[in-house]
Amino acid sequence: MQGFNKYYPPDFDPNTHGSLNSYQGKHALGNRAHKIDQGILVVRFELPFNIWCGTCENHIGMGVRYNAEKKKIGSYYSTPIFSFRCKCHLCDGYFEIETDPKNTRYVVTSGARQKDEDWDPEENGGYAIHDNDPNKPPADPLATLEKTTAAQKDLKEVKAPRIEELQGLSEKLNADPYTLSVKARNRFRQQKRQDAEKQRKLGVIKQKYGLADSLLLEEDDEQARRAAQDAWRRGRAELTSLNRTQRKAHIRSSTSLFPSSIGTSRPSGATAPSPAATSLRARLLAPRKVIK
Ligand SMILES: [Zn+2]
Incomplete structure (x- = not known):
C-alpha cells in the first residue's frame, strides 16, 4: 500500500529512509509501477481505431480502454517510440500497438488487425495521388503556384516592368552623387545660417529684457x-x-476709444491721438474687410 497519508511512524528516520514511500518499500505510482524494473508502467490506453482481435476474431471498437503496459522500445530521432500491450477483454489474448512518430500515427504490431479506414480518394470519386516515392522531396506549393499561367503573365507584364522602372529611377537619382552632395550641403549651410541669425535676435531680446534663462517662443x-x-x-x-x-x-x-489700452502713456489733457490709436480708428471705420 502506498503512503497516502502523512503519518510518520516512530521508527522513521529521514536520513535512512528518505521518504515514506521508500520506508514502506513502495513506488510513488503504486501498483501501476509493479513492473517498473522492466521499464513497464501500466497506463490507461484508449484504442485509436477499430481492430479485430487476432485470438478471438472479435471486432473491438475505437475508444475501448485498457490497462496497457507502456514501454519504451526505441526512438525516432529524439522522439521515443512506445508500445502498449493490452489484454483483450473478450478473450485471454494480448495485442500490441506502437506509436509511429515518423507518420504521427499508431500501428498494430501483433495480436490484432487494424480496420483500414484511411481516406481513399478513388473510392470517394476523386483521383488517387501517385506520389509514393520516398526519395522525392516534398512538393513546394509556392513553386507550383509560380509555374501557373496567371503568375507567369503577372511576372512578365507587371512585375518585370515595375522592377525595370525602379532600377531606372534609382540609377537616375544616383547618377551624380557629387551634385547631390553639394546640393544637400548648401541647403544645410543655409539652414544653419538662418538658425544662427534667429538665435542672435533672440539673444538681443533676452539681453534687453533680462531673460537670460527664459525660453522665448519663436515668432x-x-x-x-x-x-x-x-x-x-x-x-x-x-x-x-x-x-x-x-x-x-x-x-x-x-481719444476715448480704447483709452485704457492706448492712451496710458500720454499725459492727461492731451488731445492728439497717438499714431496707434489713429490707425486702429481708421481700421474700425474702414469698410468691413474679410481677414483671412
Ligand atoms: Zn480477443
Whole structure:
C-alpha cells in the first residue's frame, strides 16, 4: 500500500529512509509501477481505431480502454517510440500497438488487425495521388503556384516592368552623387545660417529684457494674425453695441476709444491721438474687410 497519508511512524528516520514511500518499500505510482524494473508502467490506453482481435476474431471498437503496459522500445530521432500491450477483454489474448512518430500515427504490431479506414480518394470519386516515392522531396506549393499561367503573365507584364522602372529611377537619382552632395550641403549651410541669425535676435531680446534663462517662443505668423483678428472683433463688437448717435459721438472723441489700452502713456489733457490709436480708428471705420 502506498503512503497516502502523512503519518510518520516512530521508527522513521529521514536520513535512512528518505521518504515514506521508500520506508514502506513502495513506488510513488503504486501498483501501476509493479513492473517498473522492466521499464513497464501500466497506463490507461484508449484504442485509436477499430481492430479485430487476432485470438478471438472479435471486432473491438475505437475508444475501448485498457490497462496497457507502456514501454519504451526505441526512438525516432529524439522522439521515443512506445508500445502498449493490452489484454483483450473478450478473450485471454494480448495485442500490441506502437506509436509511429515518423507518420504521427499508431500501428498494430501483433495480436490484432487494424480496420483500414484511411481516406481513399478513388473510392470517394476523386483521383488517387501517385506520389509514393520516398526519395522525392516534398512538393513546394509556392513553386507550383509560380509555374501557373496567371503568375507567369503577372511576372512578365507587371512585375518585370515595375522592377525595370525602379532600377531606372534609382540609377537616375544616383547618377551624380557629387551634385547631390553639394546640393544637400548648401541647403544645410543655409539652414544653419538662418538658425544662427534667429538665435542672435533672440539673444538681443533676452539681453534687453533680462531673460537670460527664459525660453522665448519663436515668432509665429499664425499667432500674430489671430491676435489681430481678435482685437478687430472686440472693437467691432464694442462699436456695434452702441446706437447710432452714441457711435458718432464715440468716433468723434477718438481719444476715448480704447483709452485704457492706448492712451496710458500720454499725459492727461492731451488731445492728439497717438499714431496707434489713429490707425486702429481708421481700421474700425474702414469698410468691413474679410481677414483671412
Ligand atoms: Zn480477443
